[in-house]
Amino acid sequence: MTRLKKTAEWLTPLAFIGAALLIWQAVSMSGIVPNYMLPSPVQMVQALIRDFPLLMKHSRVTLLEAGLGLLIGVTLGFAAAAVMDAFPTVKRGLYPILVITQTIPPVAIAPLLILWFSYGIAPKVVLVVLVSFFPMAVGLLEGFESVDDDMIRLMKSMKASRWQIFRHVKVPAAMGQFFSGLRIAVSYSVVGAVIAEWLGGFEGLGVYMTRVKKAYSYDKMFAVILLVSVISLLLMGLVRVLQRRCMPWAYLNEEINK
Amino acid sequence: MEDFASSAPDILRAEHICKAFADKQVLRDVNVRLAPGELVCILGVSGVGKTTLFNILSGLLPPDSGDVLLADEDGSMKSIAGETGHLSYMLQKDMLLPHKTIQDNVALPLLLKGMKKADARREALRYFDRFGLAGCQQKYPVQLSGGMRQRAALLRTWLCGNRVALLDEPFSALDTLTRTAVQEWYLQVMEEIRMSTLFITHDVDEAILLSDRIYIMKGSPAAMTDELRIPTPRPRDRDYMLSEEVLALKRQIRELIG
Numbered sequence: 001m002t003r004l005k006k007t008a009e010w011l012t013p014l015a016f017i018g019a020a021l022l023i024w025q026a027v028s029m030s031g032i033v034p035n036y037m038l039p040s041p042v043q044m045v046q047a048l049i050r051d052f053p054l055l056m057k058h059s060r061v062t063l064l065e066a067g068l069g070l071l072i073g074v075t076l077g078f079a080a081a082a083v084m085d086a087f088p089t090v091k092r093g094l095y096p097i098l099v100i101t102q103t104i105p106p107v108a109i110a111p112l113l114i115l116w117f118s119y120g121i122a123p124k125v126v127l128v129v130l131v132s133f134f135p136m137a138v139g140l141l142e143g144f145e146s147v148d149d150d151m152i153r154l155m156k157s158m159k160a161s162r163w164q165i166f167r168h169v170k171v172p173a174a175m176g177q178f179f180s181g182l183r184i185a186v187s188y189s190v191v192g193a194v195i196a197e198w199l200g201g202f203e204g205l206g207v208y209m210t211r212v213k214k215a216y217s218y219d220k221m222f223a224v225i226l227l228v229s230v231i232s233l234l235l236m237g238l239v240r241v242l243q244r245r246c247m248p249w250a251y252l253n254e255e256i257n258k
Numbered sequence: 259m260e261d262f263a264s265s266a267p268d269i270l271r272a273e274h275i276c277k278a279f280a281d282k283q284v285l286r287d288v289n290v291r292l293a294p295g296e297l298v299c300i301l302g303v304s305g306v307g308k309t310t311l312f313n314i315l316s317g318l319l320p321p322d323s324g325d326v327l328l329a330d331e332d333g334s335m336k337s338i339a340g341e342t343g344h345l346s347y348m349l350q351k352d353m354l355l356p357h358k359t360i361q362d363n364v365a366l367p368l369l370l371k372g373m374k375k376a377d378a379r380r381e382a383l384r385y386f387d388r389f390g391l392a393g394c395q396q397k398y399p400v401q402l403s404g405g406m407r408q409r410a411a412l413l414r415t416w417l418c419g420n421r422v423a424l425l426d427e428p429f430s431a432l433d434t435l436t437r438t439a440v441q442e443w444y445l446q447v448m449e450e451i452r453m454s455t456l457f458i459t460h461d462v463d464e465a466i467l468l469s470d471r472i473y474i475m476k477g478s479p480a481a482m483t484d485e486l487r488i489p490t491p492r493p494r495d496r497d498y499m500l501s502e503e504v505l506a507l508k509r510q511i512r513e514l515i516g
Contacts, residue, residue: 148353150351150353153318153347154347157318158367159371249357249400252401
């Protein structure tokens with residue numbers, strides 16, 4: 001790919017975002033929409049800068065909940081996928097249940113979780129576990145099953161044990177799906193934590209959001225939304241970097257094409 | 259059927275192998291003999307049951323009746339029917355693991371046997387020159403051409419360390435020019451390593467170029483219907499393929515396969 005093409009590739013979305021922000025700024029300055037209802041992007045950034053220390057304090061809590069939940073969710077997802085891959089009966093029984101649980105909106109269970117686990121970080125962590133578990137389990141299972149049957153035959157002809165086949169063939173084969181799942185799980189985890197905080201708590205970006213909403217400080221509200229987006233994007237970017245580090249072989253062809 | 263096998267003691271013998279899948283008889287009374295250092299082709303049309311036979315020989319499938327016998331170090335024949343790990347197996351697809359370097363890919367059989375990683379790598383490296391893979395140690399499979407990948411796959415097969423190798427159409431996925439080059443290379447390597455080999459192919463030219471003897475496998479259920487010995491000893495070159503002898507052999511094989 002030529003340099004110019006490459007530049008155009010990331011410039012195009014940037015230009016569109018810029019245009020959207022300009023229109024938004026124009027609309028809010030023209031007074032078509034009352035300023036207190038839709039603050040301009042500039043006001044939003046000003047609010048973000050003004051409240052920065054406070055926002056960081058709340059972010060720390062939200063990130064802790066998201067990180068902890070993610071860690072548990074990913075671990076459980078991995079374990080579930082491994083068990084379902086090893087025992088087809090478990091897969092037949094468990095998989096439909098997993099799919100059904102995904103039709104339940106997280107917002108609907110969050111109040112229940114608060115009833116059960118009170119107002120601390122526990123209900124938030126549990127909700128993050130619930131939303132991050134599924135993309136991990138499904139992605140990894142698909143990855144494990146993507147292995148060529150002939151590869152398994154070859155491994156068996158070499159007298160490889162089930163564990164050796166899992167370790168040398170299945171886990172590496174699932175790495176691509178693992179990271180795709182992780183990218184989704186990471187963004188879900190931040191959003192999940194914020195949603196859980198809305199419904200009650202002492203600290204966190206979601207709690208802060210409900211407070212500023214009650215105070216009708218919509219510029220602050222938008223500042224938090226912006227911050228949540230930025231955090232999610234940064235984390236997803238981090239996953240991408242991690243993926244490149246962990247799977248150098250997957251990017252070799254890309255470099256040849258450059 | 260005439261018996262062309264040498265009077266030397268066999269290293270591998272399949273006796274009266276029968277196999278059926280869900281009432282469909284696939285193999286009926288299949289007999290195969292292989293002498294030490296011999297290269298024997300099994301020639302037959304696609305779908306005749308060649309791979310089923312290899313699955314039985316390698317122990318991946320148990321035969322319904324009949325036996326697979328492998329010579330011990332002391333020359334006595336021992337049944338290996340239904341047991342994996344006694345014969346080295348190579349498939350049409352190179353089956354190199356994309357996430358491992360060539361060095362680690364070929365060292366895999368050693369690693370599976372419990373050898374330490376460093377020792378397995380060192381052992382594998384000893385053969386890189388002989389197999390024409392010098393300089394490829396640290397490369398990943400995607401960085402290698404199809405021909406080079408099959409070389410690596412053959413080295414891995416060799417490093418399985420068994421006395422007999424089964425090669426299931428190992429060069430059929432390569433383009434014609436690469437295939438010719440790899441076949442010539444293969445004959446050279448075989449001169450050095452003298453691995454007793456059973457080789458499946460549906461390519462008449464390949465069978466004549468590479469083997470000492472050819473079994474014709476035919477019918478449904480399939481059996482070895484004929485056996486030919488190639489008069490000119492290995493290794494043979496490209497000019498040999500244009501000789502009268504080869505033409506006569508091809509005519510004979512065409513009539514036998516019918």
